[in-house]
Amino acid sequence: MATKIKMIVTDMDGTFLNDAHGYDHQLFSKTYTRMVTAKIPLVIASGSSYHRLTREFANQVDQLTFISQNGAVVHRGRQLLSVSPLTNALLTHVLALITDHFAAGQLAQLVVSGVNASYIDQSMSAANRAIVKTFYEKVIAVSDLRQVAPLVDDQLTRVSVTFSPTVDWQAATAWLTAHLPAGLALENSGFHTSQIGLASATKQGALLTLTDQERVEAEHVVTFGDNENDLGLLTMTPQSYAMKNAAPFIQGQAANVTAHTNNESGVLRTINALLDQRIK
Numbered sequence: 001m002a003t004k005i006k007m008i009v010t011d012m013d014g015t016f017l018n019d020a021h022g023y024d025h026q027l028f029s030k031t032y033t034r035m036v037t038a039k040i041p042l043v044i045a046s047g048s049s050y051h052r053l054t055r056e057f058a059n060q061v062d063q064l065t066f067i068s069q070n071g072a073v074v075h076r077g078r079q080l081l082s083v084s085p086l087t088n089a090l091l092t093h094v095l096a097l098i099t100d101h102f103a104a105g106q107l108a109q110l111v112v113s114g115v116n117a118s119y120i121d122q123s124m125s126a127a128n129r130a131i132v133k134t135f136y137e138k139v140i141a142v143s144d145l146r147q148v149a150p151l152v153d154d155q156l157t158r159v160s161v162t163f164s165p166t167v168d169w170q171a172a173t174a175w176l177t178a179h180l181p182a183g184l185a186l187e188n189s190g191f192h193t194s195q196i197g198l199a200s201a202t203k204q205g206a207l208l209t210l211t212d213q214e215r216v217e218a219e220h221v222v223t224f225g226d227n228e229n230d231l232g233l234l235t236m237t238p239q240s241y242a243m244k245n246a247a248p249f250i251q252g253q254a255a256n257v258t259a260h261t262n263n264e265s266g267v268l269r270t271i272n273a274l275l276d277q278r279i280k
Contacts, residue, residue, distance in 0.1 A: 005040055006220040009207060009233060010267050012046040014226040015243050018263045021134060031268045034275050045203045047189040047229055049118050050075055051137035069113050070187055070229050071206040072157035072197050083115055084201035085155040090181060094159050094196055095146045097179055109162040114154035121145035162193040187229040204232025224267045226250060241270055
């Protein structure tokens with residue numbers, strides 16, 4: 001007998017989305033209709049901003065729950081549910097830590113995200129701005145990113161740093177992790193990008209809050225992920241799926257591995273297979 005499903009949670013890049021940052025809209029529409037009929041809510045959990053996520057699901061915004069910025073911001077549809085902001089002192093310290101230690105040429109993109117928008121320095125190249133917009137959508141350039149807090153009216157939650165290809169990414173992230181103030185944590189999101197925010201603000205923490213509110217047991221939650229920032233999701237439920245394209249280490253932490261990659265609509269095909277089991 002198939003285990004009951006009361007919620008489905010999926011990461012985006014490398015998981016739900018293909019390598020071109022798109023997905024099969026027709027297949028999604030059919031799959032999501034089946035989920036609605038079965039009264040199974042869909043939760044999108046990503047390191048990206050809320051604005052980027054709503055762009056991807058423009059027709060379903062009001063029906064979905066969004067865990068963005070790796071758990072720092074949570075929305076139910078258009079309603080803001082929770083925010084885990086950094087203090088101005090911590091934010092200023094982290095930005096100084098990064099920009100003092102790494103040369104400008106070593107940093108491909110440096111982004112500060114908040115509830116209302118994501119922020120970059122006005123000196124960022126047009127090419128890098130275009131990349132940032134892919135993942136954050138609503139992007140605003142400021143005169144000095146190191147002093148972003150007093151320049152904007154926002155609750156700022158995350159610092160995202162993407163290193164240049166020439167940088168030893170593992171060494172760089174290890175150095176950052178060792179020098180972060182207490183209470184902060186670094187999570188690797190793929191694409192040589194790491195996010196820094198409150199250690200308490202994670203995808204898993206946000207999902208646990210949601211499941212408590214909805215009175216959904218972990219055994220009835222299906223989760224999908226492909227990267228280190230998804231490990232909390234993948235280890236909290238027996239119905240977890242690492243993507244076929246995920247690294248062996250990630251696959252080893254999940255209860256299951258999808259039969260298809262992110263480029264083969266692995267999440268949607270798995271969901272349909274699970275729904276088929278429910279009606280047998």
